[in-house]
Amino acid sequence: MTRLNSNQVLALVLALVALGYLAMAWQIKAFPLPRPIDSDLFPKVLGFTLLGLSLLLFIERPQAQDAPPAPDPEEQARPLLLRPWSRVVVSALAIAAYALLLVPLGFVLASTALGVGLTAYYGYRRHGVNLATVLGVVLALYLTMTRVMDVYLPTGVLPF
Amino acid sequence: MEALNNLMYGFGIALEPMNIAYVFFGVFAGTIIGMLPGLGPISALALMIPITFAMEPSSGLILMAGVYYGAIFGGSTSSILLNAPGVAGTVATSFDGYPMAKQGMAGKALAIAAYASFIGGTISIVFLMLVAPLLSKVAVSFGPAEYFALMVLGLTAVVSLSDKSLVKGLIAAVVGVMISIMGIDLQTGTERYTFGSAHLLDGIDFLVVALGIFALAEVFYMLLRGGGGKEQPRNAIGSLRLTRGEVKEIAGPIGRSSVLGFFTGVLPGAGATIGSFLGYSMEKRLAKDGDSFGKGNIKGVAAPESANNAACTGSFVPLLTLGVPGSGTTAVLLGALLVMGVTPGPMMLEQRPDVFWGVIASMYIGNIFLLVLNLPLIPLIARILDLPRPLLLSLILIFCMIGVYGMSFSVFDLLLLLGFGLLGLGMRLFGFPAAPLILALILGNIMEESMRRALQISGGDWMIFVEKPISLVLLVIALLSLVLPLARKALQRALA
Numbered sequence: 006m007t008r009l010n011s012n013q014v015l016a017l018v019l020a021l022v023a024l025g026y027l028a029m030a031w032q033i034k035a036f037p038l039p040r041p042i043d044s045d046l047f048p049k050v051l052g053f054t055l056l057g058l059s060l061l062l063f064i065e066r067p068q069a070q071d072a073p074p075a076p077d078p079e080e081q082a083r084p085l086l087l088r089p090w091s092r093v094v095v096s097a098l099a100i101a102a103y104a105l106l107l108v109p110l111g112f113v114l115a116s117t118a119l120g121v122g123l124t125a126y127y128g129y130r131r132h133g134v135n136l137a138t139v140l141g142v143v144l145a146l147y148l149t150m151t152r153v154m155d156v157y158l159p160t161g162v163l164p165f
Numbered sequence: 166m167e168a169l170n171n172l173m174y175g176f177g178i179a180l181e182p183m184n185i186a187y188v189f190f191g192v193f194a195g196t197i198i199g200m201l202p203g204l205g206p207i208s209a210l211a212l213m214i215p216i217t218f219a220m221e222p223s224s225g226l227i228l229m230a231g232v233y234y235g236a237i238f239g240g241s242t243s244s245i246l247l248n249a250p251g252v253a254g255t256v257a258t259s260f261d262g263y264p265m266a267k268q269g270m271a272g273k274a275l276a277i278a279a280y281a282s283f284i285g286g287t288i289s290i291v292f293l294m295l296v297a298p299l300l301s302k303v304a305v306s307f308g309p310a311e312y313f314a315l316m317v318l319g320l321t322a323v324v325s326l327s328d329k330s331l332v333k334g335l336i337a338a339v340v341g342v343m344i345s346i347m348g349i350d351l352q353t354g355t356e357r358y359t360f361g362s363a364h365l366l367d368g369i370d371f372l373v374v375a376l377g378i379f380a381l382a383e384v385f386y387m388l389l390r391g392g393g394g395k396e397q398p399r400n401a402i403g404s405l406r407l408t409r410g411e412v413k414e415i416a417g418p419i420g421r422s423s424v425l426g427f428f429t430g431v432l433p434g435a436g437a438t439i440g441s442f443l444g445y446s447m448e449k450r451l452a453k454d455g456d457s458f459g460k461g462n463i464k465g466v467a468a469p470e471s472a473n474n475a476a477c478t479g480s481f482v483p484l485l486t487l488g489v490p491g492s493g494t495t496a497v498l499l500g501a502l503l504v505m506g507v508t509p510g511p512m513m514l515e516q517r518p519d520v521f522w523g524v525i526a527s528m529y530i531g532n533i534f535l536l537v538l539n540l541p542l543i544p545l546i547a548r549i550l551d552l553p554r555p556l557l558l559s560l561i562l563i564f565c566m567i568g569v570y571g572m573s574f575s576v577f578d579l580l581l582l583l584g585f586g587l588l589g590l591g592m593r594l595f596g597f598p599a600a601p602l603i604l605a606l607i608l609g610n611i612m613e614e615s616m617r618r619a620l621q622i623s624g625g626d627w628m629i630f631v632e633k634p635i636s637l638v639l640l641v642i643a644l645l646s647l648v649l650p651l652a653r654k655a656l657q658r659a660l661a
Binding site for chain 1: 330352385556563576582617625
């Protein structure tokens with residue numbers, strides 16, 4: 006069996022999304038009073054359009070720019086946690102953790118921890134400069150937002 | 166001659182020392198706020214309402230016009246330097262502005278943005294002054310069918326400007342519209358695609374998607390390409406000066422995009438964002454070196470920058486002459502005017518000429534301040550690029566977070582931001598253009614509303630879209646904008 010190319014795999018995923026979207030469109034409740042156009046029409050048009058486009062994508066030949074770049078062998082030789090994809094995964098997990106800890110810890114602590122931690126993880130070794138810059142920027146943002154613009158940001162464990 | 170007399174009268178008001186101070190403050194505050202991702206002109210203007218409440222209406226509106234201009238320009242600096250547009254109207258600026266910054270030409274890109282904003286703003290003020298009443302009549306004659314066709318044209322124009330696959334561009338646009346209609350349907354109160362979550366009842370905010378797809382995805386992409394681990398060589402800001410050749414090169418795009426931007430701004434709903442995308446798209450099509458758009462072409466910065474500022478001015482036409490706000494930003498302005506006891510509309514010219522002409526004159530002054538204030542600040546602003554790359558990446562992440570949280574105060578939105586960041590990374594890796602998704606996100610709701618209104622008028626008959634001449638012409642142009650590039654490619658292949 007011939008192996009599917011990247012466009013064909015993407016087309017199948019998108020077709021599944023379109024089918025799911027259409028199934029949900031049919032579940033949209035009808036407005037109690039009869040109207041020529043109801044809330045479900047536009048989603049149905051969109052679902053069928055995406056399905057049609059998935060079909061077109063399936064038959065379109067992928068171009069060189071449509072494939073992810075080949076990994077750099079030097080980067081791949083690094084320890085697992087420092088490889089390119091690991092950096093993306095760790096950063097994404099750090100952002101998720103930040104979102105969950107923002108309110109309990111407070112904006113200043115959570116943002117400083119995220120900034121300093123990720124900067125060090127990305128390989129910056131001047132930790133004093135790292136802490137001073139991140140803390141300075143975070144405090145400046147915090148004070149501008151809360152004191153000048155009256156935008157509330159969580160204080161968390163800090164008293165201010 | 167009458168227009169000139171009126172303008173002189175307006176200058177008499179705008180040049181009062183206090184009003185000059187207000188313009189200066191407005192432009193400065195707007196620039197700073199616009200630079201912060203997440204805080205665009207709407208937030209900037211909303212923040213000014215308490216300040217202008219007790220002011221003379223002319224002074225209040227003068228201050229707000231300055232903030233509006235400043236915020237749009239401020240947004241372009243974060244677009245160029247960080248690929249993190251602070252304002253939707255400057256997303257198109259990042260397409261070439263950011264590549265220029267990466268090539269060590271940040272100073273030049275910012276200078277072009279400043280000049281283009283200045284010229285775009287100035288040209289459009291002349292239009293506003295001379296043809297406002299006429300233009301407002303044309304815009305008002307647009308019914309829902311024409312609006313729908315206009316939105317379709319806006320989308321296809323952006324899809325066709327992408328150098329990536331047309332099919333992938335259309336898919337991105339459809340997904341953008343799908344995201345835009347999530348939440349409660351305002352016409353019927355029906356929930357759509359909320360997955361039972363109360364967080365999605367109001368839909369997904371534009372900013373969450375824009376920051377995710379652009380800024381966060383850019384950070385992830387840089388990490389994938391080795392942007393973390395090792396320190397990158399520092400980018401030079403480069404000279405702010407433009408050569409005579411460069412000035413000549415951008416003169417045409419600035420002139421054309423200023424006019425296009427103004428006309429786009431006049432149409433309700435089609436503001437700085439659509440204006441800037443259309444300006445970019447038009448110049449890419451007209452340019453002989455269209456292939457280099459998206460890779461740091463100076464015309465790709467000049468066109469959207471002049472168009473977005475011109476569109477800002479254009480959006481004052483329906484507001485001042487009809488009392489109908491054409492965008493979210495002018496809706497806030499309308500609210501501020503009502504608070505001050507002024508009702509904009511056809512009678513405003515007669516009843517409050519001081520407000521009408523004072524604002525127009527202050528726009529000239531505001532534009533000059535915008536240039537005078539921002540050009541000397543460019544080297545300072547561009548030093549953001551001197552930061553070591555790991556530190557810069559972390560700071561962009563924090564800016565994204567505060568941008569989203571400061572607007573919605575929702576942890577859920579932070580997680581959505583992460584989701585859109587990963588989606589943006591995937592789109593980038595597999596060759597899906599991001600611009601159509603973003604534009605579709607802005608247009609989706611208006612498009613659906615226009616389509617439903619048109620079909621309700623026609624009793625469900627789809628022929629309404631082709632029976633109306635303006636709508637038909639717009640749809641034919643939209644179709645051509647998709648078919649022509651394909652036909653050209655097929656022809657080239659056949660000839661080869």
